[in-house]
Amino acid sequence: MNRTEESFLLEPERYEFRAMPMHQFALGRRDFFKIFGAGLAVFAVAKNVSAMQETAPGPHGFHPEELAKEIGAWLHIGEDGTVTGFAGKAEIGQNVRTSLAQTIADELGVAFASVRMVLADTALTPFDAGTFGSRTTPTMTPQLRKVAAAARDLLVEKAAKQWNVAAEKLVAGDGKVSDPASGKSLRYAELAREDFGGQKPPAEDPVKPAAQWTIAGKPVAKVDAREFVTGGHHYTTDLRPEGMLYGKILRPPSFGATLIAYDDSAAKALKDVVLVRDGDFVGAAAPTVAAVEAALALLDVKWNEVPQISDQEIYSYLKKNAQPSKEARFRQAKGSVEEGLTAAAHKLDASYTVAYIAHAPLEPRAAVAQWTDGKLTVWMGTQRPFAVRDDLADIFHVPEKNVRVIVPDTGSAYGGKHTSDAGLEAARLARAAGGRPVKLVWTREEEFTWAYFRPAGVIDVNSGIAADGKLTAWEFHNYHSGMSGIETPYAVTNQITEYHQVPLVLRSGSYRGLAATANHFARETHMDSLANASSMDPLEFRLKNLADPRMRAVLETGAKAFGWPRQKNADGQGFGVAAGYEKGSYVATFAEIFVDRKKNSVALKKLVEVFECGAIVNPDGLRHQVVGAMIQGLGGALFESIQFEKGRISNAHFSSYRVPRFKDVPEIEAILLDRKDIPSAGAGETPIMAIAPAIGNAFYDATKVRLTKLPLQPELHLLG
Amino acid sequence: MATSLELEINGRKYSVNYPPDTPLLYVLRDELGLTGTKYGCGEGMCGACTVLLAGTARRSCQIPVSAAISKPITTIEGLEKNGALHPVQQAFLDAGAFQCAYCTSGMIMSSVSLLQSNAHPSAEQIVQSLQGNICRCGTHPRILEAVQRAAEKMQGASK
Numbered sequence: 001m002n003r004t005e006e007s008f009l010l011e012p013e014r015y016e017f018r019a020m021p022m023h024q025f026a027l028g029r030r031d032f033f034k035i036f037g038a039g040l041a042v043f044a045v046a047k048n049v050s051a052m053q054e055t056a057p058g059p060h061g062f063h064p065e066e067l068a069k070e071i072g073a074w075l076h077i078g079e080d081g082t083v084t085g086f087a088g089k090a091e092i093g094q095n096v097r098t099s100l101a102q103t104i105a106d107e108l109g110v111a112f113a114s115v116r117m118v119l120a121d122t123a124l125t126p127f128d129a130g131t132f133g134s135r136t137t138p139t140m141t142p143q144l145r146k147v148a149a150a151a152r153d154l155l156v157e158k159a160a161k162q163w164n165v166a167a168e169k170l171v172a173g174d175g176k177v178s179d180p181a182s183g184k185s186l187r188y189a190e191l192a193r194e195d196f197g198g199q200k201p202p203a204e205d206p207v208k209p210a211a212q213w214t215i216a217g218k219p220v221a222k223v224d225a226r227e228f229v230t231g232g233h234h235y236t237t238d239l240r241p242e243g244m245l246y247g248k249i250l251r252p253p254s255f256g257a258t259l260i261a262y263d264d265s266a267a268k269a270l271k272d273v274v275l276v277r278d279g280d281f282v283g284a285a286a287p288t289v290a291a292v293e294a295a296l297a298l299l300d301v302k303w304n305e306v307p308q309i310s311d312q313e314i315y316s317y318l319k320k321n322a323q324p325s326k327e328a329r330f331r332q333a334k335g336s337v338e339e340g341l342t343a344a345a346h347k348l349d350a351s352y353t354v355a356y357i358a359h360a361p362l363e364p365r366a367a368v369a370q371w372t373d374g375k376l377t378v379w380m381g382t383q384r385p386f387a388v389r390d391d392l393a394d395i396f397h398v399p400e401k402n403v404r405v406i407v408p409d410t411g412s413a414y415g416g417k418h419t420s421d422a423g424l425e426a427a428r429l430a431r432a433a434g435g436r437p438v439k440l441v442w443t444r445e446e447e448f449t450w451a452y453f454r455p456a457g458v459i460d461v462n463s464g465i466a467a468d469g470k471l472t473a474w475e476f477h478n479y480h481s482g483m484s485g486i487e488t489p490y491a492v493t494n495q496i497t498e499y500h501q502v503p504l505v506l507r508s509g510s511y512r513g514l515a516a517t518a519n520h521f522a523r524e525t526h527m528d529s530l531a532n533a534s535s536m537d538p539l540e541f542r543l544k545n546l547a548d549p550r551m552r553a554v555l556e557t558g559a560k561a562f563g564w565p566r567q568k569n570a571d572g573q574g575f576g577v578a579a580g581y582e583k584g585s586y587v588a589t590f591a592e593i594f595v596d597r598k599k600n601s602v603a604l605k606k607l608v609e610v611f612e613c614g615a616i617v618n619p620d621g622l623r624h625q626v627v628g629a630m631i632q633g634l635g636g637a638l639f640e641s642i643q644f645e646k647g648r649i650s651n652a653h654f655s656s657y658r659v660p661r662f663k664d665v666p667e668i669e670a671i672l673l674d675r676k677d678i679p680s681a682g683a684g685e686t687p688i689m690a691i692a693p694a695i696g697n698a699f700y701d702a703t704k705v706r707l708t709k710l711p712l713q714p715e716l717h718l719l720g
Numbered sequence: 721m722a723t724s725l726e727l728e729i730n731g732r733k734y735s736v737n738y739p740p741d742t743p744l745l746y747v748l749r750d751e752l753g754l755t756g757t758k759y760g761c762g763e764g765m766c767g768a769c770t771v772l773l774a775g776t777a778r779r780s781c782q783i784p785v786s787a788a789i790s791k792p793i794t795t796i797e798g799l800e801k802n803g804a805l806h807p808v809q810q811a812f813l814d815a816g817a818f819q820c821a822y823c824t825s826g827m828i829m830s831s832v833s834l835l836q837s838n839a840h841p842s843a844e845q846i847v848q849s850l851q852g853n854i855c856r857c858g859t860h861p862r863i864l865e866a867v868q869r870a871a872e873k874m875q876g877a878s879k
Binding site (some may be wrong): 092093094095102141221222225227228229230232233234235237240246288289290360361362363364410411412414441443444516620624626628629630631632653654655659660661662663665668 | 731738739742746749750753754755757758759760761762763766768795796797799800805809810812813816818819820821822823824825828847848850851852853854855856857858859860861862863864871
């Protein structure tokens with residue numbers, strides 16, 4: 001492994017931490033001279049500046065290529081009237097294949113069924129930094145609207161020229177341009193036949209305001225839905241190209257272990273087995289899974305293991321190893337916290353911790369790789385196909401144009417499929433397989449061990465409030481977990497907010513919502529304690545310190561739906577609230593819990609969540625995202641926690657790493673506020689943030705026991 | 721050692737040559753191309769690989785292929801009849817009961833098994849029978865709704 005210092009520190013506020021590839025291969029110069037590259041059938045690969053801005057310069061830097069201005073790069077209208085949209089975003093279950101097609105159909109004025117999306121194929125779609133940070137809706141949706149609007153205007157201009165009438169007299173819609181005066185019309189397909197691709201769209205196109213949407217804004221069902229109930233859809237793991245071999249990697253016994261002895265003489269004797277050893281990388285490929293497993297079992301290897309930190313000491317380690325802040329942005333301060341504390345009627349100093357958790361996407365990391373005449377094609381479930389292409393090009397010393405990454409619609413990711421690992425591994429094995437494709441599917445244990453985690457963290461909060469319940473001081477320190485959602489939405493004159501970097505212990509990266517969940521857990525739990533200290537209702541206390549009308553709106557709507565403040569009708573009942581805002585969207589969550597002290601049991605009865613992300617593009621898809629985030633959030637809130645010792649994950653199985661199942665799901669009410677006057681924001685992340693503090697606060701309401709550690713469940717026995 | 725084995729899957733006979741302890745899942749996916757049945761954990765903990773063995777939901781990653789001979793096997797590919805979806809498939813489609821949909825085959829197979837043995841399951845019984853199937857996207861409420869819808873449809877059809 002050849003990692004730079006940069007890769008050991010978590011990038012704090014950017015949408016995504018960039019994990020370095022796990023492997024660096026020592027390919028000789030001769031290898032890449034062998035590569036001869038007539039161009040791939042590249043159709044309009046282009047770069048888009050708005051997508052590029054999402055990513056800070058990584059090891060590869062920015063791509064200085066020209067911006068895509070050709071309509072053909074983003075949109076194609078076929079002679080049969082089929083409209084094809086092109087976007088570098090990946091479909092990972094969040095339904096962008098549907099919402100992006102809706103957007104094009106809506107703006108262009110064609111039937112939804114006539115639009116098809118080509119997504120996440122580095123040879124076919126415009127450059128895209130990645131599918132993350134809840135960015136598809138706020139950046140790709142307007143981009144495709146502008147393209148569709150420009151295409152529509154061009155079609156109108158063409159018809160106007162043909163009929164010799166003024167363009168503004170014509171109407172576009174229903175897949176045709178019509179002249180109401182003469183009654184003439186021409187279908188888009190006919191108009192688009194000649195000389196369409198090379199035209200440039202005007203820089204600023206008017207696009208339809210949300211109030212005028214006809215296809216967007218409606219609950220359109222998932223594209224290709226039938227394929228998913230018949231088993232017909234092919235995920236990466238399902239691909240079986242002709243002549244394919246099955247690959248497998250021999251993993252080190254622990255993190256950081258290096259290979260000190262390697263003997264493959266017994267394995268070499270097997271027929272049809274490809275063996276690869278490249279530095280610390282050891283793997284094999286064979287025609288069946290059984291054969292490749294047999295080959296790896298015959299390898300005689302020795303590893304040198306190195307001491308590693310365990311979960312028992314992780315929080316004290318994070319505090320002790322915090323680095324001095326290198327960058328000004330890590331620390332925000334205004335007023336004087338000291339004075340604010342002096343003026344306070346109540347003060348509260350508390351510490352919160354958040355465990356490492358895993359994404360555990362049901363489709364494990366997987367890739368199929370094939371080398372043909374020095375060109376590499378990789379099929380892979382990734383959120384960052386272009387970054388994977390760049391890693392592959394770098395590591396195998398081939399030009400980017402000779403690498404193609406294709407993302408089949410993927411069995412979920414949640415921020416976990418950013419790195420190129422499975423693709424690099426499959427490509428390295430395929431490189432030794434003489435042109436035969438190699439498929440590599442990580443086992444569940446590999447998933448839980450060799451992917452990356454949502455980082456653990458410690459958060460210290462010191463605060464003060466005046467006798468009337470107004471915040472007078474707020475000091476917030478996050479160690480390691482990250483800066484997303486770190487800034488308080490509450491009005492307070494004296495405050496310090498600081499992020500402390502700590503060198504990585506476990507390989508860590510993005511996860512749905514990033515650190516916003518940790519920061520909201522600490523902040524909203526703390527706010528609840530402050531409300532209690534001032535003997536105020538927790539909702540009233542929040543509203544008293546809150547100016548933002550959108551955040552007030554989600555809280556007030558939720559209070560009405562939940563019936564806050566509620567009277568307890570049984571001993572052991574508890575109600576909690578938490579709220580927040582991040583990435584342009586707002587959330588308020590209300591929880592009802594029931595604690596039976598005699599049985600020492602806790603039941604989550606109900607969750608009500610209000611979510612607002614501007615104008616809703618697809619209410620059905622949005623409801624999926626919100627309810628999905630709420631349920632997924634139960635895991636990190638209640639029981640998910642990665643345990644580790646001696647460089648090994650102790651619970652790398654679904655039997656020991658508990659994820660939410662049917663019995664864990666309470667009654668759920670999700671309320672979506674549609675603000676047609678506000679540009680659409682993304683929705684993949686924010687709805688997860690307030691689940692944990694709402695539940696923890698409800699538990700306090702029921703028991704007067706304050707929970708300060710995520711996951712909450714190991715602490716629940718305290719009540720006994 | 722690879723052994724010749726006869727399997728009956730979705731009403732068709734197959735002859736495969738595999739070590740008898742190979743999990744049925746690998747034979748279905750790798751040998752026969754029936755990839756609708758998914759690998760999720762290989763430990764019988766997630767339900768993505770669920771098939772019907774003699775009419776009962778089983779985790780195909782936990783069944784040695786030798787234990788599946790002379791018993792009819794149904795996979796997700798075998799539910800559709802003459803171009804018409806099984807009522808459970810149709811109910812999942814109508815309820816939009818999937819997001820990434822990687823768990824969907826297993827959810828549908830478990831639900832088909834439940835409704836074959838219990839035509840009128842209560843909500844608790846549905847939850848109980850799907851407890852072994854993991855959905856990471858959090859689609860649980862819609863899956864329950866789909867199974868309830870399917871139960872109603874199937875009762876209506878059998879009346």
